Amino acid sequence: MTTQTTSAGGALRAKWDRASRTYDWVTWGEVHRFGDAKTRLFARMTGRCLVVAAGTGGDFAFFPSGLEITAIDVSPAMIERARPRAERYPGKLELRIMDVRALEFADESFDTVATSCTFCSVPDPVCGLVELRRCLRRGGRLLMFEHVRSRVGPIAVLQDVMTPLSRRFGPEMNRDTVGNVLRAGFAIVREENVYFDVVKAIEARRSG
DSSP: OOOOHHHHHHHHHHHHHTTTHHHHHHHHEEEHHHHHHHHHHTTTTTEEEEOOOOOTTTTTGGSOOEEEEEEEESHHHHHHHHHHHHHHHHSSSEEEEETTTOOOTTTTTTEEEEESSOTTTTTHHHHHHHHHHHHHEEEEEEEEEOOOOSSHHHHHHHHHHHHHHHHHHHSSSOOHHHHHHHHHEHHHHHEEEEEETEEEEEEEEOOO
């Protein structure tokens, strides 16, 4: 790993460590507003599961019970805040500090990968998705609940204008996440608009 990459990783951790202090407050409305949609999507989780960007664990309540889950986050502060919720999960839920762009798992380690408002924030998202594909078994399922760039012109332009500011404190608002999933080599199974076309539930599979 180069000095530049190490420095960038440190800056990313520091950014989300700072965000952890107010993360529950900032995301409270989103968690409650989209809880039903997340529950429907994550009901498809089976087998050994990887959850990317655990945050403070607010989404753990939407996972089916009885699963074997490894949940990762780049931020140690986020992981510490997620521990009480992980302990309440009715199954096995292990927390680990890890960058999705450099996963410490063997090939084909998981049956399901789940993300929630994650790939609007990962630097070099295709790199992260390629790593997920590597760690997912053939035929395995990728379940994503994500903010994306709208296909409606005026909305997309507004997202483009807002992104330079939003990325300083949190997510980028104009990511082409569906396109990035395809670029990483996944096959899209289902794409559902949850809120207009800027919040989507995406299901994909590793086909080869």
